[in-house]
Amino acid sequence: MTAAMQVLVVDDELAMRESIAAWLRQDGYQVAKAAGGAEALQLMAQEVFDLALVDIKMPGMDGLELLRRIKSEHPDTLVIIITAYGSIESSVEAMKAGASDYLLKPFDPEQLMLLLQKMSGQRALLRENLALRQRLADGECPGFGDIVGRSPAMLAVFGRIEEVAETEAPVLITGETGTGKELVARAIHSRGPRAFGPFVAINCGAQAEGLLESELFGHERGAFTGAVKARRGRLEMADGGALFLDEVGEISAKMQVALLRVLEDKQFQRVGGSQNLSSDFRLICATHRDLSQLISQGRFRQDFYYRINVLAIHIPPLRERLEDIIPLSEHFLDKFARETGKPRAHLEDKACQALCSYPWPGNVRELRNVIERAVLLAPGDKIERRQLTFLSPQAAEEASPLTLAEMELNHIRRVLQAQDWNVSQAASVLGIDRGTLSRKMKKAGLRAP
Ligand SMILES: Nc1ncnc2c1ncn2[C@@H]1O[C@H](COP(=O)(O)OP(=O)(O)OP(=O)(O)O)[C@@H](O)[C@H]1O
Ligand SMILES: [Mg+2]
Numbered sequence: 001m002t003a004a005m006q007v008l009v010v011d012d013e014l015a016m017r018e019s020i021a022a023w024l025r026q027d028g029y030q031v032a033k034a035a036g037g038a039e040a041l042q043l044m045a046q047e048v049f050d051l052a053l054v055d056i057k058m059p060g061m062d063g064l065e066l067l068r069r070i071k072s073e074h075p076d077t078l079v080i081i082i083t084a085y086g087s088i089e090s091s092v093e094a095m096k097a098g099a100s101d102y103l104l105k106p107f108d109p110e111q112l113m114l115l116l117q118k119m120s121g122q123r124a125l126l127r128e129n130l131a132l133r134q135r136l137a138d139g140e141c142p143g144f145g146d147i148v149g150r151s152p153a154m155l156a157v158f159g160r161i162e163e164v165a166e167t168e169a170p171v172l173i174t175g176e177t178g179t180g181k182e183l184v185a186r187a188i189h190s191r192g193p194r195a196f197g198p199f200v201a202i203n204c205g206a207q208a209e210g211l212l213e214s215e216l217f218g219h220e221r222g223a224f225t226g227a228v229k230a231r232r233g234r235l236e237m238a239d240g241g242a243l244f245l246d247e248v249g250e251i252s253a254k255m256q257v258a259l260l261r262v263l264e265d266k267q268f269q270r271v272g273g274s275q276n277l278s279s280d281f282r283l284i285c286a287t288h289r290d291l292s293q294l295i296s297q298g299r300f301r302q303d304f305y306y307r308i309n310v311l312a313i314h315i316p317p318l319r320e321r322l323e324d325i326i327p328l329s330e331h332f333l334d335k336f337a338r339e340t341g342k343p344r345a346h347l348e349d350k351a352c353q354a355l356c357s358y359p360w361p362g363n364v365r366e367l368r369n370v371i372e373r374a375v376l377l378a379p380g381d382k383i384e385r386r387q388l389t390f391l392s393p394q395a396a397e398e399a400s401p402l403t404l405a406e407m408e409l410n411h412i413r414r415v416l417q418a419q420d421w422n423v424s425q426a427a428s429v430l431g432i433d434r435g436t437l438s439r440k441m442k443k444a445g446l447r448a449p
Pocket of ligand 2: 246
């Protein structure tokens with residue numbers, strides 16, 4: 001950050017307001033204070049603030065209403081909501097209304113500073129992407145075509161996609177599993193000058209080395225046992241379009257050398273062939289691995305890395321872009337409703353809370369699966385907390401504990417699934433009689449799918 005961030009602290013409690021302001025000033029932020037919503041809006045009409053820290057419980061205009069006013073009148077000001085522990089519902093409400101994050105009271109200066117540092121990073125991204133943001137703000141679905149995201153980090157990714165799409169240089173997309181790397185690769189292709197050419201994808205992690213070689217380069221008839229016909233490889237197929245090497249970190253050293261040669265000479269041969277072939281493709285690679293670490297361990301070639309990493313796009317994990325969780329969930333709910341023809345399901349507040357507080361090790365793919373399963377499990381069109389089954393039940397449990405009744409029901413469901421929904425067998429595993437289990441199932445609306 002160059003200039004100091006301008007922060008507005010809005011809290012009706014004098015002591016709270018003063019101590020937050022003092023902490024912020026100490027860390028070099030420019031601070032103004034307001035005792036309520038009306039005063040805050042007045043100040044914002046005179047001065048531009050990068051960020052507002054807003055207490056949710058205030059007499060008169062409360063924090064949520066102020067948040068909505070700020071988002072409509074000053075959409076470029078980031079808002080952090082301060083809520084008391086135990087009223088997490090309101091923080092979910094706030095995230096839905098466009099808050100960038102929330103702080104639970106009581107918090108210490110260090111927590112506040114960490115959050116502010118994250119925000120100044122986001123702020124810098126926002127500045128870069130103001131024009132794009134304006135355009136997105138007009139759309140109904142917060143996102144970029146079929147890529148949903150309204151966090152500053154994703155807006156930066158959208159901006160980057162537009163930039164790199166216009167060029168021909170190789171792009172390397174990095175990000176944890178399930179963050180949307182393939183989606184981004186396709187978006188780059190479909191926005192570029194080769195959009196009408198093919199997009200040829202190959203997962204380099206999924207094949208043995210020999211197979212990968214003939215998949216990529218193709219082979220001549222009789223090149224190896226089983227090669228009864230000549231075949232074109234992916235390199236040839238990508239001519240005029242894009243070649244997407246997914247999981248590029250898994251490619252063996254030998255194949256890296258072979259590909260490096262193709263990229264440098266623009267020529268190659270099929271396996272078992274001698275004719276020089278050429279293909280004109282744009283290269284897009286993706287990996288969930290840290291390639292520089294692999295290089296330092298001697299497991300990835302530096303020269304190959306320089307070739308594929310001319311332009312880079314990093315997609316941050318979902319846990320670092322809280323604002324995207326609810327819009328993504330809504331997107332998947334729309335999608336499944338369209339696909340199944342069932343009425344569009346809605347998330348209950350406790351379900352939203354659980355989604356927003358879970359750490360998402362499997363990122364967007366896991367979120368999609370969680371929503372898909374919940375839609376199947378929900379008896380009506382309401383999705384409750386207990387219908388959400390996470391990859392890491394322990395992390396979900398820590399983030400948002402279940403009630404005893406919810407835990408019981410989850411356990412019953414797991415046992416029923418394990419017993420193929422045979423009620424008698426499940427009852428015997430659970431150590432209760434069949435009638436009791438049937439009653440519990442009926443009460444909870446549990447039925448075999
Ligand atoms: N921002 C997003 N908006 C909408 N859908 C998304 C988004 N990000 C990911 N998805 C969806 O999540 C799933 C996983 O995305 P994708 O396959 O692109 O991830 P990936 O990073 O390539 O994962 P992996 O590393 O496991 O291959 C897909 O169904 C994709 O459509
Ligand atoms: Mg992928």
